[in-house]
Amino acid sequence: MSQTANVKNTGLRGVTVADTRISYIDGEKGVLIYRGYRIEELAQKSSFLETAFLLLNGYLPDEEELREFTSKVSAERPLPAHVTDCLRKLPAKASPMDVLQASAPVLAMADPDLSLESREANILKAIRLIARVPAVVAAWHRIRNGLEPLPPDEDMAHANNFLWQLQGRRPDAEIARDLDVCLILHADHTFNASTFACREVVSTRAHMYAGVAAGIGALSGSLHGGANARVMKMLMELQGEKDIPSWVRGQLEQGQRIMGMGHAVYKTTDPRANILREMSGRLGKKLGEMKWNELSLQVEQAALAEFEKRGKTTLKPNVDFYSAPVYHMMGIPDDLMTPLFAISRIAGWCAHIIEEKFAEAQEKPALYRPDSEYVGNYCGLLGCTYEPLKGRKRETPG
Ligand SMILES: CC(C)(COP(=O)(O)OP(=O)(O)OC[C@H]1O[C@@H](n2cnc3c(N)ncnc32)[C@H](O)[C@@H]1OP(=O)(O)O)[C@@H](O)C(=O)NCCC(=O)NCCS
Numbered sequence: 001m002s003q004t005a006n007v008k009n010t011g012l013r014g015v016t017v018a019d020t021r022i023s024y025i026d027g028e029k030g031v032l033i034y035r036g037y038r039i040e041e042l043a044q045k046s047s048f049l050e051t052a053f054l055l056l057n058g059y060l061p062d063e064e065e066l067r068e069f070t071s072k073v074s075a076e077r078p079l080p081a082h083v084t085d086c087l088r089k090l091p092a093k094a095s096p097m098d099v100l101q102a103s104a105p106v107l108a109m110a111d112p113d114l115s116l117e118s119r120e121a122n123i124l125k126a127i128r129l130i131a132r133v134p135a136v137v138a139a140w141h142r143i144r145n146g147l148e149p150l151p152p153d154e155d156m157a158h159a160n161n162f163l164w165q166l167q168g169r170r171p172d173a174e175i176a177r178d179l180d181v182c183l184i185l186h187a188d189h190t191f192n193a194s195t196f197a198c199r200e201v202v203s204t205r206a207h208m209y210a211g212v213a214a215g216i217g218a219l220s221g222s223l224h225g226g227a228n229a230r231v232m233k234m235l236m237e238l239q240g241e242k243d244i245p246s247w248v249r250g251q252l253e254q255g256q257r258i259m260g261m262g263h264a265v266y267k268t269t270d271p272r273a274n275i276l277r278e279m280s281g282r283l284g285k286k287l288g289e290m291k292w293n294e295l296s297l298q299v300e301q302a303a304l305a306e307f308e309k310r311g312k313t314t315l316k317p318n319v320d321f322y323s324a325p326v327y328h329m330m331g332i333p334d335d336l337m338t339p340l341f342a343i344s345r346i347a348g349w350c351a352h353i354i355e356e357k358f359a360e361a362q363e364k365p366a367l368y369r370p371d372s373e374y375v376g377n378y379c380g381l382l383g384c385t386y387e388p389l390k391g392r393k394r395e396t397p398g
Contacts, residue, residue, distance in 0.1 A: 011264075013264060017191065017368075018199070018361070020190065020191070020361050021035070021058065021355065022034070022035060022055060022348070022351050022355060022361075023055075023188045023348070025189070025190050027263070027265040027266045027267050027268075028267050029268070030268040030269055030270065032270075032271050032272065034051065034188055035054050035055065035058055035059070037054070037060075039185065039271055039272060040271065042054075042184050043185060046184060047157070047158070047180055047184070048159060048180045048184050048344065049070050049130075049157075049158050050066055051183075051187050052069075052130055052187065052347035053065065055187060055348055055350075055351040056123060056126055056347070056354065070158075072127050073127055073131045073158065074131070074152070074154045075131075075154075076128045076131035076132060077131045077134075077154075077161070078135070078152060079135050079136065079139060079149070080107075080110035082106070082109070083103065083106050083107060083110060083132075083136065084139060084149060086102075087099065087136070087140050087143050087149075088143055090102070090140075092144040094144075095220075096137065096140060096141070096336055096339045097216065097219070097226075097338055097339060097342075098220075099136070100133070100136060100137060100140075100216050100339050101213055101220070103136045104209045104210075104213035105209060105213060107128070107129070107132055107136070108207065108210070111125055111209070113125055117205075117207075122208055122353070122354050123354070125207075125208045125209070125350070126208070126347075126351075126353075126354065129209075129212060129346050130346055130350070133343050133346045134158075134161075134162040134165070134343045135152065135165065137162075137166070137339045137340070137342075137343060138162060138165035141166055141333070142165075142166075150165045150168055151165075152164075152165060157176065157180065158180065159171075159176045159177070159180035160173075160176040162179070162343065163330075175330055178279055178282075178283060178330070179330060181275070182279075182323060182326065182344070183343065183344040184344075185275060185319060185344075186272075186323075186340075186341050186345055187344050187345065187347045187348050188345070188347065188348030188352075189345075189348065193218045193219075193221070194215040194216070194218035194224060194345065195348060196218075197211075197215050197217070197218040198211040198212060198214055198215040198353050198356075199353065199355075199368070200214070201214040202353045203356055203366065205357075212346065215342075219341060219342055219345065220338060222259070225320075225338045225341040225342065226338050227259050227260055227318070228323045228337040229337045229338055231259045231260040231320055231321055231323075231324035232324040232325075232327075232328055233259075234258075234260075235292060235299070235324060236334075238299065239295070244298045244299055244302045245302040245306070247302075248302040248303050248306050249302075249306055252306055252310070258303045259321075260317060260321030260322075260324065261316065261318065262315040263316070263318045266314075266318065268316055270317060270318045272318075272319040273316070273317040273318055273319055276319065276321075276322035276323050276326055277296075277297075279322070279326050280292070280296060280322045280325045280326050280329070281293050283330070284325075287329055289329060292325035292329060293325055296321065296325050300317055300321065303315070304316070323337070324337060327340060
Protein backbone atom coordinates (compact mmCIF):
# COMPACT_ATOMS: atom_id res chain seq x y z
CA MET A 1 0.00 0.00 0.00
CA SER A 2 1.11 3.56 -0.58
CA GLN A 3 2.34 5.65 2.34
CA THR A 4 -0.75 7.89 2.12
CA ALA A 5 -2.88 5.00 3.36
CA ASN A 6 -1.34 5.52 6.80
CA VAL A 7 -2.18 9.20 7.06
CA LYS A 8 -5.47 9.67 5.24
CA ASN A 9 -8.50 10.87 7.21
CA THR A 10 -6.28 12.09 10.05
CA GLY A 11 -6.34 15.78 9.12
CA LEU A 12 -2.60 15.41 8.38
CA ARG A 13 -1.83 15.22 12.11
CA GLY A 14 1.77 14.18 12.65
CA VAL A 15 2.57 14.53 8.93
CA THR A 16 5.41 16.93 8.17
CA VAL A 17 4.59 18.64 4.87
CA ALA A 18 7.30 21.30 4.64
CA ASP A 19 10.29 22.88 6.34
CA THR A 20 9.86 26.29 7.92
CA ARG A 21 12.19 28.77 9.61
CA ILE A 22 9.36 30.90 11.00
CA SER A 23 8.03 29.26 14.15
CA TYR A 24 8.40 26.14 16.25
CA ILE A 25 6.17 24.44 18.82
CA ASP A 26 7.10 21.81 21.40
CA GLY A 27 3.60 20.55 22.16
CA GLU A 28 4.69 18.29 25.03
CA LYS A 29 6.61 21.00 26.88
CA GLY A 30 4.32 23.90 25.96
CA VAL A 31 6.97 25.95 24.13
CA LEU A 32 6.35 28.38 21.27
CA ILE A 33 9.23 30.03 19.43
CA TYR A 34 9.21 32.66 16.65
CA ARG A 35 12.42 32.73 14.59
CA GLY A 36 14.35 31.37 17.59
CA TYR A 37 12.82 33.62 20.30
CA ARG A 38 10.54 32.34 23.09
CA ILE A 39 7.02 33.76 23.04
CA GLU A 40 7.28 34.71 26.74
CA GLU A 41 10.28 36.96 26.07
CA LEU A 42 8.69 38.56 23.00
CA ALA A 43 5.48 39.20 24.98
CA GLN A 44 7.48 40.87 27.72
CA LYS A 45 9.97 42.89 25.68
CA SER A 46 8.84 43.24 22.08
CA SER A 47 6.07 45.11 20.29
CA PHE A 48 3.71 43.71 17.66
CA LEU A 49 5.36 45.61 14.82
CA GLU A 50 8.84 44.54 15.93
CA THR A 51 7.58 40.94 16.07
CA ALA A 52 5.99 41.32 12.62
CA PHE A 53 9.36 42.55 11.27
CA LEU A 54 11.03 39.53 12.90
CA LEU A 55 8.54 37.10 11.34
CA LEU A 56 8.84 38.66 7.89
CA ASN A 57 12.59 39.16 7.81
CA GLY A 58 13.99 36.50 10.12
CA TYR A 59 15.88 38.80 12.48
CA LEU A 60 15.14 41.52 15.05
CA PRO A 61 15.38 45.02 13.55
CA ASP A 62 17.80 47.66 14.79
CA GLU A 63 16.34 51.01 15.89
CA GLU A 64 16.47 52.57 12.45
CA GLU A 65 14.95 49.54 10.73
CA LEU A 66 12.10 49.44 13.22
CA ARG A 67 11.48 53.18 12.82
CA GLU A 68 11.37 52.78 9.06
CA PHE A 69 9.08 49.71 9.21
CA THR A 70 6.76 51.46 11.69
CA SER A 71 6.49 54.57 9.55
CA LYS A 72 5.78 52.48 6.42
CA VAL A 73 2.94 50.68 8.25
CA SER A 74 1.64 53.99 9.53
CA ALA A 75 1.69 55.53 6.03
CA GLU A 76 -0.33 52.60 4.59
CA ARG A 77 -3.15 52.76 7.16
CA PRO A 78 -5.59 55.04 5.32
CA LEU A 79 -8.01 52.87 3.36
CA PRO A 80 -8.35 53.53 -0.38
CA ALA A 81 -11.72 55.19 -1.05
CA HIS A 82 -13.10 52.27 -3.06
CA VAL A 83 -12.56 49.94 -0.07
CA THR A 84 -14.64 52.15 2.24
CA ASP A 85 -17.25 52.54 -0.53
CA CYS A 86 -17.54 48.75 -0.79
CA LEU A 87 -17.91 48.43 2.99
CA ARG A 88 -20.77 50.96 2.95
CA LYS A 89 -22.71 48.77 0.53
CA LEU A 90 -22.62 45.63 2.70
CA PRO A 91 -25.59 44.62 4.88
CA ALA A 92 -25.11 45.80 8.48
CA LYS A 93 -25.80 42.29 9.77
CA ALA A 94 -22.93 40.75 7.77
CA SER A 95 -20.47 38.72 9.81
CA PRO A 96 -17.27 40.75 10.33
CA MET A 97 -15.20 37.71 9.27
CA ASP A 98 -17.14 37.52 5.98
CA VAL A 99 -16.60 41.26 5.52
CA LEU A 100 -12.89 40.86 6.21
CA GLN A 101 -12.58 37.93 3.83
CA ALA A 102 -14.44 39.86 1.12
CA SER A 103 -12.10 42.81 1.68
CA ALA A 104 -8.96 40.85 0.82
CA PRO A 105 -9.48 40.95 -2.99
CA VAL A 106 -10.85 44.50 -2.71
CA LEU A 107 -7.59 45.53 -1.01
CA ALA A 108 -5.64 43.64 -3.68
CA MET A 109 -7.20 45.86 -6.35
CA ALA A 110 -5.67 48.90 -4.62
CA ASP A 111 -2.17 47.47 -4.38
CA PRO A 112 0.19 49.08 -6.92
CA ASP A 113 2.63 46.17 -6.54
CA LEU A 114 0.05 43.42 -7.04
CA SER A 115 1.56 42.03 -10.22
CA LEU A 116 5.17 42.27 -9.00
CA GLU A 117 6.47 39.05 -7.53
CA SER A 118 9.86 40.04 -6.09
CA ARG A 119 10.50 39.49 -2.38
CA GLU A 120 10.63 43.28 -1.88
CA ALA A 121 7.23 43.72 -3.56
CA ASN A 122 5.77 41.01 -1.35
CA ILE A 123 7.17 42.68 1.77
CA LEU A 124 5.41 45.89 0.67
CA LYS A 125 2.15 43.94 0.22
CA ALA A 126 2.63 42.46 3.70
CA ILE A 127 3.13 45.95 5.15
CA ARG A 128 -0.08 47.14 3.47
CA LEU A 129 -2.00 44.16 4.81
CA ILE A 130 -0.64 44.57 8.35
CA ALA A 131 -1.70 48.25 8.18
CA ARG A 132 -5.08 47.80 6.49
CA VAL A 133 -6.61 44.65 8.00
CA PRO A 134 -7.14 46.49 11.33
CA ALA A 135 -8.35 49.56 9.42
CA VAL A 136 -11.01 47.46 7.65
CA VAL A 137 -12.21 45.89 10.92
CA ALA A 138 -12.47 49.28 12.64
CA ALA A 139 -14.11 50.98 9.62
CA TRP A 140 -16.64 48.17 9.21
CA HIS A 141 -17.60 48.30 12.89
CA ARG A 142 -18.29 52.02 12.66
CA ILE A 143 -20.13 51.79 9.34
CA ARG A 144 -22.43 49.01 10.59
CA ASN A 145 -23.27 51.21 13.58
CA GLY A 146 -24.12 54.20 11.38
CA LEU A 147 -20.87 56.03 12.22
CA GLU A 148 -18.21 57.48 9.95
CA PRO A 149 -14.88 55.61 9.84
CA LEU A 150 -12.15 57.51 11.66
CA PRO A 151 -8.84 58.47 10.06
CA PRO A 152 -5.77 56.82 11.60
CA ASP A 153 -3.61 58.78 14.05
CA GLU A 154 -0.08 58.48 12.70
CA ASP A 155 1.45 59.27 16.09
CA MET A 156 -0.19 56.28 17.74
CA ALA A 157 1.35 52.83 18.08
CA HIS A 158 -0.32 49.96 16.22
CA ALA A 159 -2.65 48.62 18.94
CA ASN A 160 -3.41 52.14 20.24
CA ASN A 161 -4.40 53.27 16.76
CA PHE A 162 -6.67 50.27 16.24
CA LEU A 163 -8.50 50.98 19.52
CA TRP A 164 -8.78 54.65 18.55
CA GLN A 165 -10.16 53.89 15.08
CA LEU A 166 -12.57 51.35 16.56
CA GLN A 167 -13.78 53.14 19.68
CA GLY A 168 -13.20 56.80 18.85
CA ARG A 169 -11.42 57.64 22.11
CA ARG A 170 -7.78 57.70 23.15
CA PRO A 171 -7.07 54.29 24.65
CA ASP A 172 -5.72 53.72 28.12
CA ALA A 173 -1.96 53.11 27.74
CA GLU A 174 -1.92 49.90 29.80
CA ILE A 175 -4.87 48.41 27.93
CA ALA A 176 -3.29 49.28 24.58
CA ARG A 177 -0.01 47.65 25.67
CA ASP A 178 -1.96 44.53 26.72
CA LEU A 179 -3.66 44.46 23.31
CA ASP A 180 -0.26 44.77 21.65
CA VAL A 181 0.90 41.75 23.69
CA CYS A 182 -2.20 39.83 22.52
CA LEU A 183 -1.21 40.65 18.93
CA ILE A 184 2.30 39.30 19.57
CA LEU A 185 0.86 36.09 21.05
CA HIS A 186 -1.42 35.41 18.07
CA ALA A 187 1.02 36.41 15.31
CA ASP A 188 2.17 32.95 14.24
CA HIS A 189 1.70 29.29 15.04
CA THR A 190 3.46 26.99 12.55
CA PHE A 191 1.23 25.07 10.11
CA ASN A 192 -2.18 25.75 11.70
CA ALA A 193 -5.21 25.42 9.41
CA SER A 194 -5.32 29.04 8.23
CA THR A 195 -1.57 29.31 7.62
CA PHE A 196 -1.59 26.05 5.71
CA ALA A 197 -4.53 27.38 3.66
CA CYS A 198 -2.51 30.53 2.78
CA ARG A 199 0.55 28.48 1.83
CA GLU A 200 -1.45 26.00 -0.20
CA VAL A 201 -3.12 28.78 -2.21
CA VAL A 202 0.10 30.67 -2.99
CA SER A 203 1.89 27.44 -3.91
CA THR A 204 -0.16 27.75 -7.15
CA ARG A 205 1.60 31.14 -7.66
CA ALA A 206 -1.56 33.03 -6.75
CA HIS A 207 -0.86 36.44 -5.19
CA MET A 208 -0.55 37.19 -1.48
CA TYR A 209 -4.10 38.57 -1.12
CA ALA A 210 -5.60 35.37 -2.58
CA GLY A 211 -3.68 33.39 0.04
CA VAL A 212 -4.82 35.76 2.80
CA ALA A 213 -8.48 35.46 1.72
CA ALA A 214 -8.19 31.68 2.16
CA GLY A 215 -6.50 32.15 5.53
CA ILE A 216 -9.30 34.42 6.78
CA GLY A 217 -11.89 31.85 5.69
CA ALA A 218 -10.10 29.05 7.52
CA LEU A 219 -9.64 31.18 10.63
CA SER A 220 -13.37 31.90 10.87
CA GLY A 221 -14.27 28.32 11.85
CA SER A 222 -15.23 27.51 15.43
CA LEU A 223 -12.47 24.91 15.76
CA HIS A 224 -9.86 27.55 14.85
CA GLY A 225 -10.02 31.34 15.37
CA GLY A 226 -13.78 31.30 15.89
CA ALA A 227 -13.28 29.65 19.28
CA ASN A 228 -12.60 32.90 21.19
CA ALA A 229 -16.06 34.31 20.39
CA ARG A 230 -17.59 30.95 21.38
CA VAL A 231 -15.76 31.11 24.71
CA MET A 232 -17.27 34.53 25.33
CA LYS A 233 -20.73 33.23 24.42
CA MET A 234 -20.23 30.43 26.95
CA LEU A 235 -19.11 32.88 29.67
CA MET A 236 -22.14 35.09 28.95
CA GLU A 237 -24.47 32.12 29.31
CA LEU A 238 -22.75 31.09 32.53
CA GLN A 239 -23.31 34.42 34.31
CA GLY A 240 -25.22 33.64 37.48
CA GLU A 241 -24.70 29.87 37.11
CA LYS A 242 -24.27 28.49 40.64
CA ASP A 243 -22.88 25.07 39.81
CA ILE A 244 -20.20 25.36 37.15
CA PRO A 245 -18.84 21.80 37.66
CA SER A 246 -22.24 20.27 36.97
CA TRP A 247 -22.73 22.51 33.91
CA VAL A 248 -19.35 21.35 32.54
CA ARG A 249 -20.23 17.71 33.29
CA GLY A 250 -23.58 18.13 31.53
CA GLN A 251 -21.91 19.58 28.44
CA LEU A 252 -19.46 16.71 28.20
CA GLU A 253 -22.20 14.13 28.82
CA GLN A 254 -24.10 15.60 25.86
CA GLY A 255 -20.95 15.21 23.73
CA GLN A 256 -20.34 18.98 23.59
CA ARG A 257 -16.85 20.47 23.58
CA ILE A 258 -15.71 23.11 26.03
CA MET A 259 -14.54 25.94 23.81
CA GLY A 260 -11.02 27.22 24.41
CA MET A 261 -9.87 23.81 25.68
CA GLY A 262 -7.70 21.28 23.88
CA HIS A 263 -5.27 21.73 21.05
CA ALA A 264 -4.16 19.73 18.05
CA VAL A 265 -0.48 20.21 18.96
CA TYR A 266 -0.19 21.17 22.64
CA LYS A 267 -0.55 18.29 25.05
CA THR A 268 -0.11 20.64 27.98
CA THR A 269 -1.20 24.23 28.67
CA ASP A 270 -0.67 26.50 25.68
CA PRO A 271 2.09 28.95 26.77
CA ARG A 272 0.01 31.84 25.40
CA ALA A 273 -2.88 30.87 27.71
CA ASN A 274 -0.58 31.29 30.74
CA ILE A 275 0.23 34.87 29.69
CA LEU A 276 -3.42 35.65 28.95
CA ARG A 277 -4.63 34.16 32.26
CA GLU A 278 -2.34 36.56 34.14
CA MET A 279 -3.47 39.44 31.89
CA SER A 280 -7.13 38.63 32.48
CA GLY A 281 -6.66 38.75 36.28
CA ARG A 282 -4.65 41.98 36.10
CA LEU A 283 -7.13 43.70 33.76
CA GLY A 284 -10.03 42.59 35.96
CA LYS A 285 -8.37 44.20 38.98
CA LYS A 286 -7.54 47.39 37.08
CA LEU A 287 -11.10 47.76 35.79
CA GLY A 288 -12.75 46.58 39.02
CA GLU A 289 -14.52 43.88 37.02
CA MET A 290 -13.30 40.52 38.30
CA LYS A 291 -16.33 38.46 37.31
CA TRP A 292 -15.07 37.37 33.87
CA ASN A 293 -11.72 36.27 35.18
CA GLU A 294 -13.30 34.44 38.11
CA LEU A 295 -15.82 32.72 35.86
CA SER A 296 -13.06 31.67 33.44
CA LEU A 297 -10.97 30.26 36.29
CA GLN A 298 -13.96 28.28 37.55
CA VAL A 299 -14.70 26.84 34.10
CA GLU A 300 -11.02 25.97 33.63
CA GLN A 301 -10.82 24.17 36.99
CA ALA A 302 -14.10 22.31 36.46
CA ALA A 303 -13.14 21.29 32.91
CA LEU A 304 -9.69 20.07 33.94
CA ALA A 305 -11.24 18.00 36.76
CA GLU A 306 -13.78 16.43 34.37
CA PHE A 307 -11.18 15.76 31.68
CA GLU A 308 -8.99 14.10 34.34
CA LYS A 309 -11.86 11.81 35.36
CA ARG A 310 -12.31 10.85 31.70
CA GLY A 311 -8.58 10.14 31.23
CA LYS A 312 -8.20 13.13 28.89
CA THR A 313 -5.35 14.75 30.73
CA THR A 314 -3.89 16.45 27.67
CA LEU A 315 -6.89 18.76 27.23
CA LYS A 316 -5.83 22.13 28.67
CA PRO A 317 -6.69 25.79 27.98
CA ASN A 318 -5.57 27.11 24.61
CA VAL A 319 -4.97 30.69 23.45
CA ASP A 320 -8.67 31.35 22.86
CA PHE A 321 -9.80 30.58 26.40
CA TYR A 322 -8.44 33.64 28.21
CA SER A 323 -8.32 35.90 25.17
CA ALA A 324 -12.13 36.02 25.34
CA PRO A 325 -12.42 37.65 28.80
CA VAL A 326 -9.40 39.84 28.03
CA TYR A 327 -10.92 41.22 24.79
CA HIS A 328 -14.30 41.61 26.44
CA MET A 329 -12.80 43.72 29.22
CA MET A 330 -11.00 45.81 26.57
CA GLY A 331 -14.40 46.64 25.09
CA ILE A 332 -13.96 44.51 21.95
CA PRO A 333 -17.40 43.35 20.71
CA ASP A 334 -17.74 39.54 20.70
CA ASP A 335 -17.98 39.24 16.93
CA LEU A 336 -14.76 41.23 16.49
CA MET A 337 -12.72 38.79 18.59
CA THR A 338 -11.96 36.51 15.64
CA PRO A 339 -11.19 39.47 13.33
CA LEU A 340 -8.79 40.64 16.05
CA PHE A 341 -7.05 37.27 15.74
CA ALA A 342 -6.71 38.00 11.99
CA ILE A 343 -5.30 41.49 12.71
CA SER A 344 -2.43 39.71 14.43
CA ARG A 345 -2.11 36.52 12.36
CA ILE A 346 -1.80 38.55 9.18
CA ALA A 347 1.89 38.99 10.10
CA GLY A 348 2.44 35.21 10.30
CA TRP A 349 0.37 34.51 7.19
CA CYS A 350 2.42 37.00 5.14
CA ALA A 351 5.71 35.59 6.48
CA HIS A 352 4.61 32.06 5.52
CA ILE A 353 3.36 33.19 2.11
CA ILE A 354 6.77 34.75 1.41
CA GLU A 355 8.58 31.66 2.70
CA GLU A 356 6.40 29.46 0.48
CA LYS A 357 6.71 31.64 -2.63
CA PHE A 358 10.48 31.98 -2.42
CA ALA A 359 11.22 28.49 -1.04
CA GLU A 360 13.15 30.08 1.81
CA ALA A 361 13.25 26.92 3.89
CA GLN A 362 13.45 24.30 1.16
CA GLU A 363 15.23 23.73 -2.13
CA LYS A 364 12.57 24.94 -4.54
CA PRO A 365 8.87 25.85 -4.49
CA ALA A 366 6.46 22.91 -4.70
CA LEU A 367 2.79 23.01 -5.63
CA TYR A 368 0.73 21.24 -2.94
CA ARG A 369 -1.00 18.32 -4.61
CA PRO A 370 -1.86 15.51 -2.16
CA ASP A 371 -3.53 12.26 -3.20
CA SER A 372 -6.95 10.99 -2.25
CA GLU A 373 -8.34 7.50 -2.41
CA TYR A 374 -11.49 7.19 -4.50
CA VAL A 375 -14.17 5.32 -2.54
CA GLY A 376 -17.13 6.40 -4.73
CA ASN A 377 -19.22 4.77 -7.44
CA TYR A 378 -17.06 2.69 -9.80
CA CYS A 379 -18.01 0.51 -12.77
CA GLY A 380 -14.51 -0.16 -14.05
CA LEU A 381 -12.20 1.96 -16.23
CA LEU A 382 -14.72 2.19 -19.09
CA GLY A 383 -17.07 4.06 -16.73
CA CYS A 384 -20.73 3.51 -15.82
CA THR A 385 -23.42 3.51 -18.53
CA TYR A 386 -24.77 7.07 -19.03
CA GLU A 387 -28.57 6.89 -19.19
CA PRO A 388 -30.10 9.69 -21.31
CA LEU A 389 -32.02 12.23 -19.19
CA LYS A 390 -35.32 11.41 -20.85
CA GLY A 391 -36.50 8.17 -19.33
CA ARG A 392 -33.82 8.15 -16.60
CA LYS A 393 -35.15 6.76 -13.33
CA ARG A 394 -34.56 8.74 -10.13
CA GLU A 395 -31.76 7.15 -8.13
CA THR A 396 -31.69 6.84 -4.34
CA PRO A 397 -28.51 8.55 -3.17
CA GLY A 398 -26.29 5.88 -1.62
C1 LIG B 1 -8.70 22.29 18.99
C2 LIG B 1 -9.27 20.89 18.77
C3 LIG B 1 -10.02 20.88 17.45
C4 LIG B 1 -8.07 19.95 18.66
O1 LIG B 1 -8.56 18.70 18.67
P1 LIG B 1 -7.69 17.40 18.30
O2 LIG B 1 -6.40 17.40 18.98
O3 LIG B 1 -7.68 17.27 16.85
O4 LIG B 1 -8.49 16.27 18.96
P2 LIG B 1 -9.88 15.71 18.56
O5 LIG B 1 -10.77 16.74 17.99
O6 LIG B 1 -9.62 14.49 17.74
O7 LIG B 1 -10.37 15.28 20.02
C5 LIG B 1 -9.74 14.25 20.76
C6 LIG B 1 -10.67 13.86 21.86
O8 LIG B 1 -10.71 14.91 22.84
C7 LIG B 1 -12.04 15.44 22.96
N1 LIG B 1 -11.93 16.89 23.00
C8 LIG B 1 -11.07 17.67 22.31
N2 LIG B 1 -11.26 18.94 22.64
C9 LIG B 1 -12.26 18.97 23.54
C10 LIG B 1 -12.91 20.01 24.22
N3 LIG B 1 -12.57 21.29 24.02
N4 LIG B 1 -13.91 19.71 25.06
C11 LIG B 1 -14.25 18.42 25.26
N5 LIG B 1 -13.67 17.37 24.64
C12 LIG B 1 -12.69 17.66 23.79
C13 LIG B 1 -12.75 15.02 21.67
O9 LIG B 1 -14.15 14.93 21.85
C14 LIG B 1 -12.11 13.66 21.39
O10 LIG B 1 -12.72 12.72 22.23
P3 LIG B 1 -12.92 11.18 21.72
O11 LIG B 1 -11.53 10.69 21.47
O12 LIG B 1 -13.58 10.54 22.87
O13 LIG B 1 -13.74 11.27 20.48
C15 LIG B 1 -10.17 20.47 19.92
O14 LIG B 1 -9.46 20.38 21.12
C16 LIG B 1 -11.39 21.39 20.08
O15 LIG B 1 -12.38 21.22 19.38
N6 LIG B 1 -11.30 22.38 21.02
C17 LIG B 1 -12.38 23.33 21.19
C18 LIG B 1 -12.30 24.39 20.13
C19 LIG B 1 -11.15 25.33 20.36
O16 LIG B 1 -10.92 25.80 21.46
N7 LIG B 1 -10.41 25.62 19.29
C20 LIG B 1 -9.31 26.54 19.31
C21 LIG B 1 -8.02 25.84 19.06
S1 LIG B 1 -6.65 26.94 19.31
